[in-house]
Amino acid sequence: MVRKKVLDNGLTIVAERIPFVRSITMGIWIGNGSRYETKELNGISHFIEHMMFKGTLKRTSKDIAEQMDRVGGQINAFTAKEYTCYYTRTLDTHFDLALDVLTDMFFHSTFAEEEIIKERSVILEEINMYEDAPEEQVHDLLQSTIWDDSLGYPILGTEETLETFRQKTLKEYMSQRYQPTNTVIAVVGYFEYEELYEKLEKAFGHWKSLATPIIQSFKTQYTPGIIKKEKDIEQVHICLGFPGPPIGSKKVYPLSILNTILGGSMSSRLFQKIREEHGLAYSVYSYPSNYQQAGLFTIYAGMNPVQTSRVLELIVEELTLLKKEFITQQEIDQTKEQLKSNYMMGLESTSGRMNSIGRSQLLLNHIQTPNEIIKKIDQVTKEDIEYLIQEIFDFTQMSVSVVGKVKNLKEIPSI
Structure with missing residues (x-):
């Protein structure tokens, strides 16, 4: 049975206990993707997702990978047109570590300029790799043709937009779009509900929302082409x-x-x-x-x-x-x-x-x-x-x- 809890700051938690497994999968779902971007900032949601893994105030990118690998856990993320998700999967005995690593990335990523430069090159290679995959590119071409707004934007962005991203740009965008009222934490696996709520309250309860809530509506029109x-x-x-x-x-x-x-x-x-x-x-x-x-x-x-x-x-x-x-x-x-x-x-x-x-x-x-x-x-x-x-x-x-x-x-x- 799925249980739902909303924290005082507006963050929503949905959890399902499965007593016959020994793993826990946790995901932080943000209501932000390429559809919420302007043309000038196209690709910034995906860029931020990458930068979350590039180091925090107390962990390097290598530390993040090694600490999860050491316990046989998984940590990853993906960006779509309408959302971004950061997730972990570990044994229930290692959930506290997974929560600590994920929240450290989420709240304390440094977005160091030297890492931004390196990651820009990585994403440019990702775009180049995509150019070499016509069986995938043809789907994005269709989307860019039929939608008259940001729904048609490529998730990866373009070489031109990526060149404009700086630490300030990323942090400002993240502060606007990453809000507790715009976020869902989903947890499934072997845990006790009250203990889980207590841990998530401690980890995310301090997160404050913007004074003005995010309201964004779309008037997307399909145009054949x-x-x-x-x-x-x-x-x-x-x-x-x-x-x-x-x-x-x-x-x-x-x-x-x-x-x-x-x-x-x-x-x-x-x-x-x-x-x-x-x-x-x-x-x-x-x-x-x-x-x-x-x-x-x-x-x-x-x-x-x-x-x-x-x-x-x-x-x-x-x-x-x-x-x-x-x-x-x-x-x-x-x-x-x-x-x-x-x-x-x-x-x-x-x-x-x-x-x-x-x-x-x-x-x-x-x-x-x-x-x-x-x-x-x-x-x-x-x-x-x-x-x-x-x-x-x-x-x-x-x-x-x-x-x-x-x-x-x-x-x-x-x-």
Whole structure:
């Protein structure tokens, strides 16, 4: 059972005790990511995440790594468009060390100028590495094309913005965006609730909020578009995008079923048609992206340039067929069981559960129990999915991004 506690400073704690494990996973979830940045500060959220590991007043970056390695623990972080998470996973006997290291990083990182210079080079290499991964780059190109605001910004930032970051810039931004009212601490594993609350109160209770709370709303609009990036590589990588429902929408559950049937698994229609039947692509899949007040449904394929036109034809044919003949009840029932199994098995680790409750509390201000989620999957009807198919797969709203040898691709605008 997940318990929730809000400290006097507005910090939210969500915790779930699992008596049959001996590990504890803890995550600090901040309501800040690239979507909250200005164009001039694009990439600063990810840069701050990196700098948290570069040393504190009493620990060097090596100390942080060695102290966690010494007890067989894990410590890491990630930045997304709408949040940043710092997390640890240790045995329950080493939780105090993990809490001390994580809070030391969180409150006492020095952001030394010499470390900023080094980390800037590291992130520039990360961006360069990304340039060498067209199968990933094509997804970001799609996002940058369709969104009319910061939702389309790259999480890593750009070479130009990274060059402007200094200690003062990072600390000022962090003081504005890192607030207890904007933060959720999620803990899952073997612990006693009251003892945990006492430790977290001691570690975070002193943290003060800004006098004026952070309120930021978005008016993100989806605008269909086509973008091509010429690259001398062996394959062409393509994404087709359609507007989708936002996070928290009732349509998320029927969309999960639709996605699994269309391109979310090896037995999906797109995988079977394009890879197994025709052998035209090694990788083809679909996935939904749900954000606050916005959403996207993406289909990806990577193929030999000479196969591009045929692959696009097959994708459009499959979508057209889907709109005309819909999905059978048998497909829906089988997919429901698949989704429920995947979801429940994903919760068997403390890390999986921590991610689930932390993200839900931060973005939705609510945590659904596994039974509630299973019930919502079961309640999806054939009519729900049929309505969603017609709503999402409007070809006048389709967007396309392409990376590869695209100079001679004339088929894309005519779809």
